[in-house]
Amino acid sequence: MEQQKPRVAIQGIRASFHEEAAFKFFGENITTIECNSFKQTFDKLQAREADYVVMAIENSIAGSILPNYSLLLSYNFPVIGEIYLPIQLHLMGLPGVKFEDIKTAMSHPIAIRQCDDFFNEHPQLKVVESSDTAACAKRIREEQLTDTVAIANSLAAKLYDLQILERRIESNKKNFTRFLILTHHENAVNINANKASLCFQVSNEVGSLAKVLNILAEEGVNMSKIQSMPVLGKRNEYNFYVDVEWEDDKAYDTAIRQVLKYTHNFNILGEYKRYVEE
Known part of the structure; x- marks a missing residue:
């Protein structure tokens, strides 16, 4: 089968x-x-x-x-x-369209913001925001827009058969x-997991979050990200989203057991392999 x-x-x-x-x-x-x-x-x-x-x-x-x-x-x-x-952003239009024919550039608002330098250099271009980078490329193809370009990735240029007029127009190349x-x-099989996404709350007392962070440090578990968000409808209560990485499974297990004593509504959102650039 x-x-x-x-x-x-x-x-x-x-x-x-x-x-x-x-x-x-x-x-x-x-x-x-x-x-x-x-x-x-x-x-x-x-x-x-x-x-x-x-x-x-x-x-x-x-x-x-x-x-x-x-x-x-x-x-x-x-x-x-x-x-x-x-995130590599390219300017693309219908094949044969010349840069001087372009009046409008379309893309997702975040993609547009990431190309500020380009638009400062070309103030004649009208910028139109849309819900999706690839949808802009698709629209140019479907409506045969000869005075409009999209800002999207090379996958969109390939799929919708568009010509890339300018490559890598994002301001920050990193x-x-x-x-x-x-x-x-x-489906969740965490073979060789060395990273986890956690979520928890701590009591609203001096040093309560510091206690949790110290436990991680003492066990040699690296905190790679922390994000706090207010708990809906509760004053002074926050969810802390924390990503942790480790080399030694035992150290991670010990750290989690210790952290449980100082947190409430503790959730392991997932344990997985840390991404390593090939």
């Missing part, structure tokens, strides 16, 4: 950065489930219309995508992996986005 392709839910459409991240994690032999929102990707997973979700969680320029932390907690699907994707991969509990 032929093995079924993994169905991967992404926010956005084919050839978006989310699909590029999915290809990087799973390879290109997947079925991409296009969704209008991050919440919809989780709903597809919950309804078993998808096997996995690939979701952006932070960008090196724009910072953390805070609403997505809330989704992690409210749906409670395990994180089984991560991918860091360099721009990357981190994506998390989530699935159903029965």
Whole structure:
């Protein structure tokens, strides 16, 4: 029997950065489930219309995508992996279109912000915001727009048969986005895990968070990220989202047992292998 392709839910459409991240994690032999929102990707997973979700969680320029932390907690699907994707933005239009013919540039607001220097150099271009980078490329192809360009990745140029007029127009060449991969509990096998995403609350007393952080340090567990978010409807109460990395499983297990004494509503959102650039 032929093995079924993994169905991967992404926010956005084919050839978006989310699909590029999915290809990087799973390879290109997947079925991409296009969704209008991050919440919809989780709903597809919950309804078993998808096997996995690939979701952006932070960008090196724009910072953390805070609403997505809330989704992690409210749906409670395990994180089984991560991918860091360099964000390379290209200016693309229909084949044969010349730069001097262009009047309008379309893209996602975050992508537009990441190309400030380019737009400062070309103030004649009207900038139009859209919900998705790849959707802009698709629209140019479908509507045969000869005076409009999209800012998107090379995957979008290839899929929608567009010509790249200017490469790498992002202002910061070290721009990357981190994506998390989530699935159903029965699919979550954490072989050789050396990273975990945790969420917990601490009491509103002096030094309560410091106690937790000291335990991690004493056990040699590295905290690679901390993000706090207010607990909805509770004054002075915060969820702390913490990513930790370790070399020794025993040290991690000991640290977790100790941390439990000083936290409440403690959740392990996922244990997985740390992403290492090949």
